[in-house]
Amino acid sequence: MSNGKLRLGVNIDHVATLRNARGSAWPDPLRAALLAEAAGADGITAHLREDRRHIRDADMVALKAGIGIPLNFECAATDEMAKIVLQTRPHAVCLVPERREERTTEGGLDVAGDLPRLTEYLKPLRDAGCRVSMFIGHDPRQIEASAKMGAAVVELHTGHYSDLHAEGRDAEAEAELEALRRGAAMADQLGLEVHAGHGLTFENVAPVAAIPQVMELNIGHFLIGEAVFMGLGRAIEEMRRRMDAARAG
Numbered sequence: 001m002s003n004g005k006l007r008l009g010v011n012i013d014h015v016a017t018l019r020n021a022r023g024s025a026w027p028d029p030l031r032a033a034l035l036a037e038a039a040g041a042d043g044i045t046a047h048l049r050e051d052r053r054h055i056r057d058a059d060m061v062a063l064k065a066g067i068g069i070p071l072n073f074e075c076a077a078t079d080e081m082a083k084i085v086l087q088t089r090p091h092a093v094c095l096v097p098e099r100r101e102e103r104t105t106e107g108g109l110d111v112a113g114d115l116p117r118l119t120e121y122l123k124p125l126r127d128a129g130c131r132v133s134m135f136i137g138h139d140p141r142q143i144e145a146s147a148k149m150g151a152a153v154v155e156l157h158t159g160h161y162s163d164l165h166a167e168g169r170d171a172e173a174e175a176e177l178e179a180l181r182r183g184a185a186m187a188d189q190l191g192l193e194v195h196a197g198h199g200l201t202f203e204n205v206a207p208v209a210a211i212p213q214v215m216e217l218n219i220g221h222f223l224i225g226e227a228v229f230m231g232l233g234r235a236i237e238e239m240r241r242r243m244d245a246a247r248a249g
């Protein structure tokens with residue numbers, strides 16, 4: 001189940017951040033998603049946060065209706081979100097921890113510590129045909145718990161690796177990468193599809209893309225930022241090129 005074509009999911013949350021900064025109707029996240037699709041994205045990811053700070057309910061409806069590639073609906077495991085997911089019926093749901101005061105999704109889900117509730121939470125989503133993913137760290141306990149609860153996918157949080165890489169702490173970044181490699185191999189062994197994401201850039205993507213069990217990378221903030229300089233289509237094409245090159249070895 002490993003070493004297939006590596007998919008790129010483009011997270012368009014921060015197109016909505018920019019729109020909301022002025023309370024206008026632009027830039028339009030759906031337009032960005034369609035452009036991403038044309039540039040070779042394999043999926044679109046959007047995170048409907050409890051506080052609606054970027055993506056809003058109407059964006060999810062428009063994305064589901066408008067794009068021709070899979071929609072990955074990121075959300076916290078709350079009753080409110082389950083209702084919206086069941087109305088939207090996206091291809092995939094990625095469950096993430098959420099704290100109002102955080103700037104972004106800072107850590108992974110504690111699946112092991114919330115196993116009975118999450119096992120029940122997943123069932124109607126799975127019955128509705130959604131592939132459910134757990135956004136977790138590389139801790140073996142969390143990987144095991146994700147397999148036990150019946151998740152189809154785990155997305156490994158690459159934020160810590162990305163931070164260490166950006167700070168030039170190379171030995172620590174390499175140790176973190178090694179832990180991600182071990183986590184990916186373990187998840188694959190347990191029958192989970194492996195995704196990864198958070199904080200990935202042109203400079204740090206290659207070693208993560210080279211992990212053979214990783215089937216999908218979800219990348220947002222860097223690509224939307226880079227779009228200011230080189231355009232969204234070109235930024236996505238360049239990310240694809242680097243991912244494919246790393247994968248080819």
Ligand code: PXP
Nearest residue numbers: 105135197198199218219220221
């Ligand atoms: N994957 C998950 C589960 C996330 O929560 C995020 C951030 O919303 C990403 C990937 C993308 O991270 P970034 O925007 O740093 O590329």
